[in-house]
Amino acid sequence: MAQSIRLAVIPGDYIGPEVTEEALKVLSAVCPAYDIKVDPTHYDLGAQRYLATGEVLPDTVLDELRQHDAILLGAVGGRPGDPNLPAGILERGLLLRLRFELDHYVNLRPSRSFPGVPTPLASDAEIDFVVVREGTEGLYVGNGGVVRRGTPQELATEVSVNTAFGVERVVRDAFVRAQGRRGRLTLVHKTNVLVHAGGVWSRIVAEVAPEFPDVTVDYLHVDAATIFLVTEPERFDVIVTDNLFGDILTDLAAAVTGGIGLAASGNVNPDRTAPSMFEPVHGSAPSIAGQGKADPTAAILSAALLLGHVGEQAAAQRVEDAVAFDIAARVDAPARTTSQIGDDIAERVSN
Amino acid sequence: MAQSIRLAVIPGDYIGPEVTEEALKVLSAVCPAYDIKVDPTHYDLGAQRYLATGEVLPDTVLDELRQHDAILLGAVGGRPGDPNLPAGILERGLLLRLRFELDHYVNLRPSRSFPGVPTPLASDAEIDFVVVREGTEGLYVGNGGVVRRGTPQELATEVSVNTAFGVERVVRDAFVRAQGRRGRLTLVHKTNVLVHAGGVWSRIVAEVAPEFPDVTVDYLHVDAATIFLVTEPERFDVIVTDNLFGDILTDLAAAVTGGIGLAASGNVNPDRTAPSMFEPVHGSAPSIAGQGKADPTAAILSAALLLGHVGEQAAAQRVEDAVAFDIAARVDAPARTTSQIGDDIAERVSN
Ligand SMILES: CC(C)[C@H](C(=O)O)[C@@H](O)C(=O)O
Ligand SMILES: CC(C)[C@H](C(=O)O)[C@@H](O)C(=O)O
Numbered sequence: 001m002a003q004s005i006r007l008a009v010i011p012g013d014y015i016g017p018e019v020t021e022e023a024l025k026v027l028s029a030v031c032p033a034y035d036i037k038v039d040p041t042h043y044d045l046g047a048q049r050y051l052a053t054g055e056v057l058p059d060t061v062l063d064e065l066r067q068h069d070a071i072l073l074g075a076v077g078g079r080p081g082d083p084n085l086p087a088g089i090l091e092r093g094l095l096l097r098l099r100f101e102l103d104h105y106v107n108l109r110p111s112r113s114f115p116g117v118p119t120p121l122a123s124d125a126e127i128d129f130v131v132v133r134e135g136t137e138g139l140y141v142g143n144g145g146v147v148r149r150g151t152p153q154e155l156a157t158e159v160s161v162n163t164a165f166g167v168e169r170v171v172r173d174a175f176v177r178a179q180g181r182r183g184r185l186t187l188v189h190k191t192n193v194l195v196h197a198g199g200v201w202s203r204i205v206a207e208v209a210p211e212f213p214d215v216t217v218d219y220l221h222v223d224a225a226t227i228f229l230v231t232e233p234e235r236f237d238v239i240v241t242d243n244l245f246g247d248i249l250t251d252l253a254a255a256v257t258g259g260i261g262l263a264a265s266g267n268v269n270p271d272r273t274a275p276s277m278f279e280p281v282h283g284s285a286p287s288i289a290g291q292g293k294a295d296p297t298a299a300i301l302s303a304a305l306l307l308g309h310v311g312e313q314a315a316a317q318r319v320e321d322a323v324a325f326d327i328a329a330r331v332d333a334p335a336r337t338t339s340q341i342g343d344d345i346a347e348r349v350s351n
Numbered sequence: 352m353a354q355s356i357r358l359a360v361i362p363g364d365y366i367g368p369e370v371t372e373e374a375l376k377v378l379s380a381v382c383p384a385y386d387i388k389v390d391p392t393h394y395d396l397g398a399q400r401y402l403a404t405g406e407v408l409p410d411t412v413l414d415e416l417r418q419h420d421a422i423l424l425g426a427v428g429g430r431p432g433d434p435n436l437p438a439g440i441l442e443r444g445l446l447l448r449l450r451f452e453l454d455h456y457v458n459l460r461p462s463r464s465f466p467g468v469p470t471p472l473a474s475d476a477e478i479d480f481v482v483v484r485e486g487t488e489g490l491y492v493g494n495g496g497v498v499r500r501g502t503p504q505e506l507a508t509e510v511s512v513n514t515a516f517g518v519e520r521v522v523r524d525a526f527v528r529a530q531g532r533r534g535r536l537t538l539v540h541k542t543n544v545l546v547h548a549g550g551v552w553s554r555i556v557a558e559v560a561p562e563f564p565d566v567t568v569d570y571l572h573v574d575a576a577t578i579f580l581v582t583e584p585e586r587f588d589v590i591v592t593d594n595l596f597g598d599i600l601t602d603l604a605a606a607v608t609g610g611i612g613l614a615a616s617g618n619v620n621p622d623r624t625a626p627s628m629f630e631p632v633h634g635s636a637p638s639i640a641g642q643g644k645a646d647p648t649a650a651i652l653s654a655a656l657l658l659g660h661v662g663e664q665a666a667a668q669r670v671e672d673a674v675a676f677d678i679a680a681r682v683d684a685p686a687r688t689t690s691q692i693g694d695d696i697a698e699r700v701s702n
Contacts, residue, residue: 087542087543087546087549087550087553088542088543088544088546088549091543091544092543092544092546096544118473119473120472120473120474120581120582121471121472121473121581122469122470122471122472122473123471139511139544139545140544142546144510144511144545144547144548145547146547146550146551148515149550150554151515152515152516152519153514153515153516154514154515154551154554155512155513155514155515156513156514156547156548156550156551157510157511157512157513157547157548158510158511158513158545158547158548159495159508159509159510159511160490160495160508160509160510160511161506161508162506162507162508162509163504163505163506163507164499164502164503164504164505164506165503165504168503190595190598191438191439192438192439192442192443193439193442193443193447193490193491193595193598194490194495194509195438195439195443195493196495196496196497196507196508196509197495197507197508197509198438198439199438199497199500199507200497200505200507202438203501203505222598222599223598223599223601223602223603224602226577226599226602226603226606227602227603227605227606227611230471230472230581230603230606230607231471231606231610244541244544247541247544247573247574248573248574248577248599250574251574251575251577251578252574252577252578252581252603254578255577255578255581255582256581259582260578
């Protein structure tokens with residue numbers, strides 16, 4: 001059945017547009033064989049737009065984004081320490097605003113090892129897990145404040161907000177994913193210190209578990225989880241965790257599986273009340289922009305997640321297979337530019 | 352000059368007493384040569400006491416602990432999932448209560464690699480850094496609460512509290528340490544999301560920096576810091592960070608340098624208004640208790656930190672050197688029991 005995907009594309013800053021172009025190239029190459037039409041509309045958002053116009057995410061643009069089936073984002077962010085970019089303005093005003101407004105409560109971050117890819121670990125055990133990071137609560141809500149700013153009496157607070165509603169929906173999503181995988185779910189939290197938030201997470205996991213008798217559940221404190229991520233990452237199947245712990249664990253997970261050049265992510269609204277957004281975990285990397293050095297693999301894998309989300313499993317699998325093949329071929333091969341990697345993967349998916 | 356150390360000893364649970372005994376053995380062995388007298392008083396606190404009596408940390412015991420020059424703690428904690436041990440009761444009621452009551456605002460966690468010790472990393476670059484973790488604020492204050500507990504409308508909050516007073520004193524401590532080491536200080540936070548708390552941390556680091564012109568300062572988001580801890584841990588000298596980030600980073604740091612069997616820590620009150628407390632980073636490990644399998648090295652290194660804190664640098668160095676020698680000798684040698692390791696290190700320091 002022919003499907004047409006109204007795709008909002010936010011290339012962003014620096015290497016963002018470079019990797020996004022390759023992801024679109026691969027989408028264009030894979031889609032015809034599956035009778036999928038991609039209809040992209042580009043949106044200029046990010047540091048450069050903010051610096052030029054003072055606009056972060058105009059409401060009219062947000063409204064337009066809502067009219068799409070999915071969003072593909074490259075990376076946004078200015079030069080580190082740019083005095084014209086207040087701390088957090090793009091994060092809070094654009095990236096997190098999109099996650100919250102579009103109710104991306106499942107922040108999905110798969111981690112797998114690719115044979116032949118060098119990793120910082122001595123072990124080459126096969127790694128294949130997915131982190132289901134809550135995306136709309138926790139310390140990311142922006143609750144908190146400052147009194148007596150800039151004085152010796154300054155007091156700054158940050159409030160982590162956790163609701164049964166918010167926790168249950170992401171926990172259920174994680175159980176379903178575990179059921180479709182190797183049947184292991186690990187809750188990661190810090191229940192021995194964060195007893196209030198920890199209580200709701202533990203209670204809900206315990207309550208939902210009996211509905212999934214084929215899923216084995218365990219629990220790790222976040223500090224212990226970081227240890228296992230480097231000593232025994234193969235033990236994990238599905239990790240469910242809160243917004244901040246998920247942020248930390250997925251960067252670490254990306255590092256142990258070969259770097260954030262390969263780490264894809266989906267900001268998913270499973271209820272489909274708004275478009276989901278797919279983006280590489282990496283940032284805009286100003287220092288390597290414009291040199292053809294950016295690895296577009298994470299952006300291409302994010303496009304594969306997007307295809308899977310809109311129901312095009314076969315096309316998604318084809319992209320993933322092509323990426324795995326391409327990565328294997330990198331071993332002992334000369335380095336390629338961003339667009340050469342995109343070309344090679346595009347060619348492989350269209351064959 | 353002869354010094355007598357009034358030492359409060361809290362062996363704790365499971366392997367806690369096993370490793371503490373070895374740490375005391377090494378202290379007894381090293382002290383005579385430096386004219387140090389250790390006068391230990393044991394305090395029975397932890398899961399077993401709580402389960403037997405319902406007491407966590409009676410005020411009278413806390414008052415007695417205050418009368419000491421330092422505290423040596425083994426590890427406290429019951430069997431995982433013990434229904435008679437409410438989540439967090441020992442952590443909040445004992446460990447954290449001690450840190451807060453005794454104003455342990457510098458939670459000091461050195462990480463170094465020992466030649467020959469297997470680590471999960473492929474690289475064997477030399478690692479030698481120290482994390483200065485804030486110990487009395489952040490998400491550890493226990494601020495927060497729950498409404499509609501156990502219902503679908505449950506809301507749980509956790510409040511991170513950050514004061515200029517609390518941040519400045521730990522930041523200053525970290526600068527001084529960096530000055531006495533390789534002159535590099537890295538602030539780790541998540542200023543792009545936690546803009547309120549991040550603001551006070553960034554501002555104070557920037558304000559204090561000019562007083563330490565020989566210290567180079569940089570900044571990493573906590574997620575990026577976990578990446579560098581596995582890809583390039585040798586880049587770090589002193590890390591200063593908040594209570595929760597410090598908790599996470601130091602377990603990861605322990606893992607990359609050879610495991611929490613080697614990781615020592617000091618809960619330090621630099622103003623000496625109350626005794627500082629020294630403890631291995633590891634827990635009470637019920638599953639290996641009673642078998643002579645626990646590695647007492649972290650406890651012994653914690654005793655060395657204790658000696659340094661009370662001004663006995665030479666004795667501290669002697670213990671550290673003996674430990675380094677002992678660790679090097681482990682390579683390709685048969686495994687020893689907990690007490691054999693303690694004996695060997697004790698013998699080496701007394702020679
Ligand atoms: C840029 C930042 C707001 C974001 C986050 O903290 O979620 C990023 O680190 C990520 O993981 O997507
Ligand atoms: C046991 C727990 C309260 C403690 C902490 O979170 O600080 C531990 O993990 C540590 O690092 O000392």
